[in-house]
């Protein structure tokens with residue numbers, strides 16, 4: 001799908017990968033809807049997108065609240081515009097061991113990463129189908145392909161996205177719904193700072209590995225190229241992506257490596 005002249009809704013647009021993708025797409029003279037919770041940050045991103053020649057609307061909402069998701073969807077649907085792309089980057093990570101994490105924190109991570117994404121998709125899908133189809137992208141992680149210490153609920157919520165959106169794709173091929181699952185490795189953003197710790201509070205620290213990761217800008221260019229080519233899975237990152245193949249082809253090596261990995 002070429003971006004020019006298209007209407008594209010981007011969640012997680014206030015920061016990191018979603019922000020960088022919004023800026024990149026805005027160079028193609030699009031109509032963008034930018035979402036996240038932080039309205040101030042969204043307005044700043046919107047201004048930069050407008051300076052690139054795109055038209056932008058900011059609609060803030062909280063992925064962890066179904067009511068808030070549906071309210072945002074209503075605001076968009078009431079405008080009766082075709083939604084060509086729904087690109088979802090909104091998400092939250094985790095830095096806590098299974099043994100110390102209350103179920104409430106696991107649920108919170110699932111509410112944002114899985115149920116929030118699913119709720120928004122379900123709200124928009126019928127309208128997309130009615131309008132002849134569209135592209136839906138969701139953001140998983142390499143730990144959506146294998147488990148990783150300190151990320152149990154995060155990894156599980158990302159695994160769940162694969163199952164859900166592969167099913168959605170298979171059900172909707174005839175409806176011209178194209179699904180892309182974005183699978184980042186280590187991208188230098190605020191994701192570790194914003195991760196939830198065992199108390200459900202922000203972890204507040206930059207991971208050493210993440211600090212050495214690819215930039216959000218570099219990643220956004222790869223993601224945008226792959227979205228335009230409607231790739232079903234979009235792996236983006238550096239050398240760490242090899243872990244996906246090690247898990248698939250050399251599982252015993254993966255079990256060994258995962259058991260010895262430093263969590264941070």
Ligand SMILES: NC(=O)c1ccc[n+]([C@@H]2O[C@H](COP(=O)([O-])OP(=O)(O)OC[C@H]3O[C@@H](n4cnc5c(N)ncnc54)[C@H](OP(=O)(O)O)[C@@H]3O)[C@@H](O)[C@H]2O)c1
Nearest residue numbers: 012014015016017036037038062063090091141187189191
């Ligand atoms: N960076 C990496 O290495 C990496 C690796 C694998 C996967 N990912 C995934 O990539 C996506 C983007 O992450 P990032 O690295 O760009 O991190 P980030 O800088 O922390 O951005 C996360 C985005 O998600 C939004 N968000 C978080 N909680 C939300 C909520 N309750 N309601 C609505 N929006 C919410 C944030 O907006 P507000 O704060 O304004 O709400 C922000 O725009 C996430 O799904 C993440 O899991 C990242």
